[in-house]
Amino acid sequence: MTHFITNSTTRRSFLRAGSSVIAIPFLETFASAAASNKTPPKRVIFLGGGFGFTADTFYPKQAGRFSEIGLTEGLAPLQRHQDDITMVANMTNIGATDPHGGSVSYLTGANVEGTPGKRFHNSISCDQLIARHLGSDTRFASLTLSANEADGGQNSGHGKGLSLAWDDSGNPIPGINRPIDLYFTLFASRDDAPDKVHARLKEKQSILDIVKINAGSMKRTLGKDDQDKLDEYFTGVRQVETGLERQAKWADIPKPNAPFEAPDEGLTGEEAIKLMYDMMIIALQTDAVRVVSYRLPVCSLLSSIGIKLQAHSLSHYGFSQPRIDASRQRDQKCMGLLAHFIDRLKEAKDIDGSRLYDNCIVSYGTNIRSGHELKNVPAILTGGGAKDIRHGRNIVLPKEDTPLANYWLTLIQQAGVPVEQFSHSTGVISELCG
Template sequence: ELGIEPNSMLGSCGGSTCAYTNTISWRSPTTPLPTENDPRAVFEMLFGTSGSTDPEVRQARIERDRSILDSVNGALRDLELVIGMSDRAKLDEYLDSLRDIERRIQMAEEQSARELPVVDQPIGVPSDYAEHAKLMMDLLALAYQTDLTRITTFMMAREISGRAYPEIGVPDSHHPLSHHQDSAAKLARLHKVNEYHFQQFAYLVKKLEQLPEGDGNMLDNTLLMYGTGISDSNTHFYDDLPIALVGGQKTGITGGRYVRYAQDTPLANLWVTVLAKLGLPIETFGDSTGPLDRLLDV
């Protein structure tokens, strides 16, 4: 779960909890997964605090993490014997987090011998938007290379974002600008912001295309979705959402075309269709009404 802007899950944002504006991933209907916007922290999640992707350094870090985790698990088993039922739910959540860490360590062990480009740990959050986005996408691609994850989310901007983009000639804050009131000047500046964001996405597409994988490249085996939850930000209109699916030849998606679906078709129908393609068939997701036609090669 990656992002560019701060990721607070607390407080009120636009009249609702900040969890709805600052993340698009949820562990459960009531548990949000916060985004991480610090490249240094992302690197540490992938490779620990070793500061490098060097194999020997990574292996030493894996062994240290495994030792710490074994010690914590032992202490928790003792704790389970003495706590009451009211504390058990909190402990279960903590155990879920530990199991996630254990899964990451196991994956790291499995890929520790894989040859990777030697990459040093980033210093922190770049002040330049494009530099920040590209650094995060480099780490995303590196995570795919190491097979530490196969699914990611990336928020190019949070809801109700106050960020300005003076580097492209847009001094306005993003959210107020999105309520353009059909002003031609504001629409032109908003178009610049949208185009700027899409240019960063194009960088990721090109990055994956340049990474060899199997008998092709990583993009051949990857399905990327770029989109938004609102089609007209001025009126908060959320029909006719502009969604781009970008995938290589092995994803089963027929590219190079524009497909328009009937009005009121839920976006969740796309997730049902994609999950089925990934080998995770489900009957419903959110407000879905069924899979989409005209999308997959069948």
């Protein structure tokens, strides 16, 4: 396996090459309305960390424009983008109850252990709600990305979910965990030849038909509670069917060729995040997808930057100065990686020649503020796709514990999705708009 070169010059060159090498074949291959009238679609990206950030050195102490109040030590790597980011304070995810598993309900707002008669019950995540509206004409309705962590993510503040995304029935959606897997998802390979794709689809459909027949005959012998469970199961089956139909629709339309060789299978930590960010941009730029969620790795990031503490231990950073220093180092690295992502979005060209950045809504945050605090969670917003939002500010909402769902509802509407409520929302955040 060829190792991917990760120096900044090479990475920048390949992305610039991607603007011409990939986008042009996309326009020739897909005779879509967007291509013909040169109107770029909206894209929405959700980035979720695990545990929160260092209380004293990450969060701004006052509201105002960053050009006037300055950036904190933790936010300093975003200096070159300070006029293009917004922070919102005083939001709480009302549904979150587990300080070790914030990502489980981060994009849903559900109280997963608070539904009578059910040990666990989640709801649809806002990325999947948006994907219903933005993802109907793309190869992938959404991209759900995650990361392999040694403990499955429970030590990193993410909890037991497989990603940030949950389907209509509140079932976890598995994430693509490794850069190499995302690479072969996005780019053409010998296994993507139409005859091979059709053969795989036929086999999957045959298996699905058998499952449906067996389950259908079983339903007649079950009690009501078990029938309800089986109905939930059939909902999942229908979603699989929808996925197969989408794959069949795109089976004869070739994927773009990769602009670089496959990355190393064992790539983790900081370099894995950079490469996932870069491939996300290519996926958006080629209109293979318009909605992406990424549950960021935590433990492997710490290891890759020389921090030997486990993520959970680091979240208790108040025990010693070395832990405080490590926490501050982690904060700056996370924001440095976010700055890298914004750099790439601004460099990449969209189908009309504008910056890809100008058509994206990017949210970065976690369900935990600092340590194990579930209130006043961090929320960073960037991208020019939310046309009503003016960036460059730290906004302190007048009401403490404003539902985080209000923030998601605001972004959902800014993405053009006509809904009036999401999860436990009580309205949009008017301070963000105008």
